Amino acid sequence: PTLYDRLGKNQGISDIVDSMLYDIASNEKLIEFFIETDLDRFRTKLIEMLCEVSDGPCEYTGDSMKQVHESMAIDKSHFDALVTSLVAAMDENNVEVGAQNDLLARLVPYYPEVIPSN
């Protein structure tokens, strides 16, 4: 099975993203970044990206990670907070730990694009 299958396909990934959105809304460290965000768009684009990155049948149609995040002054603590939120969302949706770790490993390469390097 692909990682996409192990995450529960489109339904599983949508559920993970919805759990994350709930968590972000009540997370003091993260909410400030999303105050002006179109959450419908964010939800759709993040589902697409997680589907593509896990070898699912999707193509990401959003903006480049660098473009989207570079003006936000995101630091390591914000990145870690989002990862914590993602792990909690995967736990909540009964994703096995192996699949959780595989997804996290595939997101690591985005780190330099999301954190401004100066």
Ligand code: HEM
């Ligand atoms: C691996 C790490 C990350 C990935 C894969 C990721 C992915 C994405 C994606 C796919 C979008 C939608 C882009 C679009 O609308 O075209 C987005 C937007 C956004 N991301 Fe991230 N992100 C990451 C890290 C972070 C972090 C650490 C923060 C802040 C704590 C953050 C804050 C945001 C915000 C606020 C938006 C919405 C921007 C807007 O309002 O237009 N992201 N991200």
